[in-house]
Amino acid sequence: MRFHTRKWVKPEDLNPNGTLFGGRLLAWIDEEAALYTVIQLENSKIVTKYVSEINFMSSAKQGDIIEIGIDVVNFGKSSITLKCVARNTMTRETILTVDNIIMVNLDENGKPKPHGKTQIEFVRDRLK
Ligand SMILES: CCCCCCCCCCCCCCCC(=O)SCCNC(=O)CCNC(=O)[C@H](O)C(C)(C)COP(=O)(O)OP(=O)(O)OC[C@H]1O[C@@H](n2cnc3c(N)ncnc32)[C@H](O)[C@@H]1OP(=O)(O)O
Numbered sequence: 001m002r003f004h005t006r007k008w009v010k011p012e013d014l015n016p017n018g019t020l021f022g023g024r025l026l027a028w029i030d031e032e033a034a035l036y037t038v039i040q041l042e043n044s045k046i047v048t049k050y051v052s053e054i055n056f057m058s059s060a061k062q063g064d065i066i067e068i069g070i071d072v073v074n075f076g077k078s079s080i081t082l083k084c085v086a087r088n089t090m091t092r093e094t095i096l097t098v099d100n101i102i103m104v105n106l107d108e109n110g111k112p113k114p115h116g117k118t119q120i121e122f123v124r125d126r127l128k
Contacts, residue, residue: 004068005032014062030048032068037103041117046105057097058093069086073099077112079103
């Protein structure tokens with residue numbers, strides 16, 4: 001799994017207990033999954049369709065740095081299934097895992113559209 005994104009936990013990211021607000025982390029993950037999908041499917045019209053169980057395993061505090069990793073579980077016809085791990089850079093503890101995030105490729109009318117992709121592509125390979 002590749003960890004592309006880092007986030008710094010700031011005061012506005014905390015819950016009343018003083019630890020990272022779970023909803024904030026989920027928003028970061030949704031954004032990361034959307035960007036990953038846009039790049040892989042080469043289409044900016046995509047949506048989050050389904051998110052499986054989310055397992056919060058540890059927390060983070062102000063000043064911690066969070067890394068978000070995404071990997072592809074499956075390429076469907078119009079969908080792509082991703083999995084995600086968020087971890088604390090300093091402690092290397094896993095903060096949460098999400099087994100299945102289903103993103104759907106859309107046409108101009110907002111209907112599912114086949115994306116034609118079957119494997120992860122890297123930008124450097126597209127340039128060849
Ligand atoms: C350098 C780059 C710069 C880029 C710079 C621009 C960036 C720009 C980003 C903009 C992107 C932001 C995105 C942010 C993330 C949101 O905020 S998304 C907003 C929240 N999500 C939504 O509003 C989605 C609302 N739902 C829908 O519109 C419809 O349900 C959908 C998604 C069109 C699907 O319609 P549907 O009739 O259910 O379609 P259906 O054909 O049954 O299923 C489609 C696929 O989904 C699968 N599926 C459907 N339901 C399920 C389910 N419950 N479980 C599993 N799979 C399912 C099906 O199996 C099918 O997969 P395939 O077999 O085709 O692979």
